Amino acid sequence: MFDKILIANRGEIALRVIRAAREMGIATVAVHSTADADAMHVRMADEAICIGPAPGTDSYLNKAAIIAACEVTGAQAIHPGYGFLSENAEFVQMVEDHDLTFIGPTAEHIRVMGDKITAKDTMINLGVPCVPGSVGGVPDLEAAKKLGEEMGYPVIIKATAGGGGRGMKVAQTAADMESAFMTARAEGKAAFGNDEVYIEKYLTTPRHIEIQVFGDGKGKAVHLGERDCSLQRRHQKVFEEAPGPSISPEERAKIGKVCADAVAKINYIGAGTIEFLYENGEFYFIEMNTRLQVEHPVTEAIFGVDLVREQIRVAEGLPMSFGQDDLEINGHAIEVRINAEKLPNFAPRPGKVTAYHAPGGLGVRMDSALYDGYNIPPYYDSLIGKLIVHGRDRAEALARLDRALGELIIDGIDTTTPLFHALLAEDDIHSGDYNIHWLEKWLDANM
Numbered sequence: 001m002f003d004k005i006l007i008a009n010r011g012e013i014a015l016r017v018i019r020a021a022r023e024m025g026i027a028t029v030a031v032h033s034t035a036d037a038d039a040m041h042v043r044m045a046d047e048a049i050c051i052g053p054a055p056g057t058d059s060y061l062n063k064a065a066i067i068a069a070c071e072v073t074g075a076q077a078i079h080p081g082y083g084f085l086s087e088n089a090e091f092v093q094m095v096e097d098h099d100l101t102f103i104g105p106t107a108e109h110i111r112v113m114g115d116k117i118t119a120k121d122t123m124i125n126l127g128v129p130c131v132p133g134s135v136g137g138v139p140d141l142e143a144a145k146k147l148g149e150e151m152g153y154p155v156i157i158k159a160t161a162g163g164g165g166r167g168m169k170v171a172q173t174a175a176d177m178e179s180a181f182m183t184a185r186a187e188g189k190a191a192f193g194n195d196e197v198y199i200e201k202y203l204t205t206p207r208h209i210e211i212q213v214f215g216d217g218k219g220k221a222v223h224l225g226e227r228d229c230s231l232q233r234r235h236q237k238v239f240e241e242a243p244g245p246s247i248s249p250e251e252r253a254k255i256g257k258v259c260a261d262a263v264a265k266i267n268y269i270g271a272g273t274i275e276f277l278y279e280n281g282e283f284y285f286i287e288m289n290t291r292l293q294v295e296h297p298v299t300e301a302i303f304g305v306d307l308v309r310e311q312i313r314v315a316e317g318l319p320m321s322f323g324q325d326d327l328e329i330n331g332h333a334i335e336v337r338i339n340a341e342k343l344p345n346f347a348p349r350p351g352k353v354t355a356y357h358a359p360g361g362l363g364v365r366m367d368s369a370l371y372d373g374y375n376i377p378p379y380y381d382s383l384i385g386k387l388i389v390h391g392r393d394r395a396e397a398l399a400r401l402d403r404a405l406g407e408l409i410i411d412g413i414d415t416t417t418p419l420f421h422a423l424l425a426e427d428d429i430h431s432g433d434y435n436i437h438w439l440e441k442w443l444d445a446n447m
């Protein structure tokens, strides 16, 4: 059993892990950059170690410094949170080589799923339905044009190493192919050091539906239903909910079983998310994330489970504390992402938070590392809080979201809170009638 774990992250997700560990009686070590000396995760952990200067590449991505911090503090395991080193196979290998435990999947699973082409191949072999497209990578523009003609436009060109909405370009017609292909390639190379791309059919009106899976690493796995994350800006999620308003219990059971069986078959360990586009009643796999997702709390709310506690348990070699039959959906949950950004352009707005008040009351959870007087540094992600509400049904969750947003105070900086107030005035949000393009169109018309 672990006595002490290190959290290789910052912000709200570092607090999330510290809280789970504390409830399990496990001591925590925070790591931080010089810019984060006053951060909440540093204050909340049992111990804290500075691992480098402000830029993420010198601190939170500094593998050797993080391993050294484990050795110095005697931490036996590392929780990576999301982002930073959470899906870095080389880091996981390093952790294992130092006789430490990575609280997450194996280096091999991260490697396979981190490359979108090998991920898709693997899923096809495991019987998971995928978006129609190229078999493997597309070597050059000529091959891309040929495929475009064969498949029919529109198509999307995607960098195999892409992530966070980067390295993806849509070609609406043959005329767009050259620039889309070259741009996707260049972005893949610049952002991820890999210019290999593949092509798939561009679905025009899908919803984004993702299945939460969890494995024990020994051939047992469950699914925890879906999350609908269709409200996106620039392929980035801003509003997530569970269960999905468009998914029937039969569809959930069917696709959930396909996903749970797939990860069971590969002896997957820990939390994972299998992402799909959903159109006309069909699911199409797009990628798998081998980590805890930002939006995991909506799943926790409706199933009443602690996914981080579960991650720590299976990393210790313990069995999962629930089986498929124990998992029952209770009500509806919604999460909105509060970013330090100024509307309408979503320009980052770090700075000093002069006053902070978190909403509370029945069915409200605010995951945030803010406090009065906190100075948000300019070096990292602009996510500063996640407001999660849970109600007996979707209408109650929406009413609760409205109420909780009204209580939230973040003074001194601009945030994306006004966006959610505005969205709650829209009929489509209440009826749940939207696809992945709805928000972009709404922003164009209203902001």
Ligand code: ADP
Pocket: 131, 156, 162, 163, 164, 165, 166, 168, 200, 201, 202, 203, 204, 206, 208, 232, 235, 275, 277, 286, 287, 436
């Ligand atoms: P990333 O790894 O950058 O998050 P994903 O493959 O998960 O990329 O795709 C992110 C988003 O891009 C999806 O949620 C969807 O909105 C859009 N997208 C990706 N593939 C397609 C496709 N084939 N057709 C239409 N939209 C797509």
